[in-house]
Amino acid sequence: MKKKMKRNKGLFFILPWIIGLLWFQMYPFVMSLYYSFTNYTMLKEPKLVGLTNYVRLLTSDMEFWPSMKVTAIYALVVVPCKLAFALIIAMLLNKNVKGIGMFRTLYYLPSILGGSIAIAVVWKILFMRDGAVNHLLSGLGIGPRDWLGSPNTALGTICILSVWQFGSSMVLFLAALKQVPASLYEAAIIDGANRFQCFFKITLPMITSILFFNLIMQMINALQEFTSAFVITGGGPMKSTYVLGMKLYTDAFKYYKMGYASALSWIMFLIIICLSMLVFKSSSAWVYYEDGGEF
Amino acid sequence: MSRKKRYHKIISYCLLTAVAVIMLYPLVWMLFASFKGNEEIFRASLLPETWTLDGYRNGWKGSGQYTYATFFKNTFLMVLPMVIFTVLSASFVAFGFARFKFWGKKFFFALMMGCMMLPNAVMIIPRYIMFRNMGWLDTYLPFIVPCVFGGGSFFIFMFIQFFRGVPRELDESAYVDGCSSIMVYFRIVMPLAKPAVFSAMIFQFMWSWNDFFGPLLYINNVSKYPLALGLRMSMDVNMSISWNNIIAMALVSIIPLVVLFFCAQKYFVEGVAATGIKG
Numbered sequence: 001m002k003k004k005m006k007r008n009k010g011l012f013f014i015l016p017w018i019i020g021l022l023w024f025q026m027y028p029f030v031m032s033l034y035y036s037f038t039n040y041t042m043l044k045e046p047k048l049v050g051l052t053n054y055v056r057l058l059t060s061d062m063e064f065w066p067s068m069k070v071t072a073i074y075a076l077v078v079v080p081c082k083l084a085f086a087l088i089i090a091m092l093l094n095k096n097v098k099g100i101g102m103f104r105t106l107y108y109l110p111s112i113l114g115g116s117i118a119i120a121v122v123w124k125i126l127f128m129r130d131g132a133v134n135h136l137l138s139g140l141g142i143g144p145r146d147w148l149g150s151p152n153t154a155l156g157t158i159c160i161l162s163v164w165q166f167g168s169s170m171v172l173f174l175a176a177l178k179q180v181p182a183s184l185y186e187a188a189i190i191d192g193a194n195r196f197q198c199f200f201k202i203t204l205p206m207i208t209s210i211l212f213f214n215l216i217m218q219m220i221n222a223l224q225e226f227t228s229a230f231v232i233t234g235g236g237p238m239k240s241t242y243v244l245g246m247k248l249y250t251d252a253f254k255y256y257k258m259g260y261a262s263a264l265s266w267i268m269f270l271i272i273i274c275l276s277m278l279v280f281k282s283s284s285a286w287v288y289y290e291d292g293g294e295f
Numbered sequence: 296m297s298r299k300k301r302y303h304k305i306i307s308y309c310l311l312t313a314v315a316v317i318m319l320y321p322l323v324w325m326l327f328a329s330f331k332g333n334e335e336i337f338r339a340s341l342l343p344e345t346w347t348l349d350g351y352r353n354g355w356k357g358s359g360q361y362t363y364a365t366f367f368k369n370t371f372l373m374v375l376p377m378v379i380f381t382v383l384s385a386s387f388v389a390f391g392f393a394r395f396k397f398w399g400k401k402f403f404f405a406l407m408m409g410c411m412m413l414p415n416a417v418m419i420i421p422r423y424i425m426f427r428n429m430g431w432l433d434t435y436l437p438f439i440v441p442c443v444f445g446g447g448s449f450f451i452f453m454f455i456q457f458f459r460g461v462p463r464e465l466d467e468s469a470y471v472d473g474c475s476s477i478m479v480y481f482r483i484v485m486p487l488a489k490p491a492v493f494s495a496m497i498f499q500f501m502w503s504w505n506d507f508f509g510p511l512l513y514i515n516n517v518s519k520y521p522l523a524l525g526l527r528m529s530m531d532v533n534m535s536i537s538w539n540n541i542i543a544m545a546l547v548s549i550i551p552l553v554v555l556f557f558c559a560q561k562y563f564v565e566g567v568a569a570t571g572i573k574g
Binding site for chain 2: 008009013014017019020021023025027029031035042089093095103106107108109110112113115116117118119121122123125126128130131132135138164216220223224231244245248252253258265266268269276
């Protein structure tokens with residue numbers, strides 16, 4: 001009797017979450033799959049059209065593949081750069097330098113503010129034709145460029161904004177690096193290992209679980225990027241920053257092609273799932289769990 | 296200290312400082328530019344030649360009809376309930392996960408962790424349609440109500456991790472003394488979980504303060520605009536006319552975040568480290 005009471009109690013406590021899950025996650029999730037097979041436009045009732053939306057997206061939509069390409073480039077630049085920066089700075093900070101607290105704070109600050117619209121606005125002004133970035137670069141003898149006006153550099157500008165926010169990953173790496181036992185390094189140095197060997201044979205293997213986690217989360221975020229492209233460049237020039245998030249927003253909330261945009265969102269979902277699965281599957285080969293992988 | 300070691304240290308410091316300068320430059324530029332007149336914004340010098348508060352004075356007026364006072368008020372009306380409900384409901388749910396055995400617990404836990412990786416993009420459209428049909432557009436309910444029901448996997452997981460570190464013996468002795476489980480949650484576990492509570496509050500405050508996409512979809516009425524939308528409106532309305540106003544207001548809009556960050560950075564760092572999750 002008492003045992004049964006206790007069983008109910010646990011469910012009682014998680015009940016709010018279950019309601020929220022069904023209401024705000026499962027229901028929308030299922031409905032978006034349903035909408036993706038309809039021609040819903042908010043003006044008329046949804047009508048099932050089979051795979052039409054998917055077929056049209058993949059074969060005859062002029063924006064889809066360019067948008068995929070832009071998003072892929074964005075993710076391929078941002079995720080590795082961000083992680084590499086975070087790791088390098090974390091390793092420098094881990095050397096018992098004085099003032100580590102101050103540096104950590106300063107590096108973390110952009111991660112706090114970077115997601116805000118305020119920073120996006122400032123970014124836009126900084127990279128304008130006669131903005132501060134061009135002034136600084138002209139000091140180095142590099143001619144002024146139209147960073148946001150040229151299709152070659154606009155995406156890069158947005159990538160820089162994202163990489164600038166490496167602080168949160170850095171804090172994670174720093175916590176992981178502190179866990180690596182110093183005895184390992186001491187033993188390795190006695191055996192005559194150099195810095196590079198220490199890094200690749202000790203440091204990197206010991207922090208793979210955090211690296212793995214960071215990789216997945218950053219990837220999911222990068223593939224859904226929207227705000228910076230929307231505010232800084234509006235997807236332009238010449239659609240060079242028209243990421244999938246922008247396309248989703250435009251199709252759904254400008255043209256109200258809800259069915260069509262739902263199909264797009266499912267394609268994004270499938271890409272994210274496939275990539276995550278790939279990383280998960282490969283993780284057994286490169287992620288090292290000290291406790292045997294128990295969660 | 297050997298010479299080589301000292302040499303390495305100096306290089307580390309130089310590198311760290313150089314990176315810090317580059318990283319902080321945009322923020323420092325923003326600070327000084329906010330005191331510049333509009334014609335000075337695009338000049339090369341970092342410091343303003345003539346210091347002026349015009350940007351603040353004129354920028355604050357917002358759209359004319361609605362000042363930034365309205366946008367600030369709206370942001371707080373949206374963010375504070377989100378913070379409070381998130382902390383309460385996420386810790387409540389986490390207490391269930393951390394302290395009880397129940398049917399399907401493993402399954403539910405896996406589901407919850409899985410939801411953390413469920414991309415938002417796939418749920419946006421039906422959510423929008425649902426909130427519209429319920430008449431929730433132009434209110435803050437689409438933001439607040441989800442926080443009442445669980446508040447998101449991230450926060451639940453954060454509390455679970457923390458509760459695991461709170462000794463169970465405390466609960467047991469409270470039960471022996473005749474406390475109910477709700478009393479144990481309120482009287483024993485929650486007071487001990489203060490660091491987790493602070494971390495959760497800070498993160499939720501930061502994320503909802505910065506949120507742009509949600510308000511963009513659900514809030515159309517200017518009188519309900521939070522800061523994020525107000526700023527974008529200022530930018531669209533002004534169209535390259537008065538950048539100093541926009542920079543000044545951008546700066547004002549992030550002051551609460553900066554203040555919070557410097558007051559509570561300990562909890563930021565601990566929160567990140569405890570859950571191992573991005574910020």
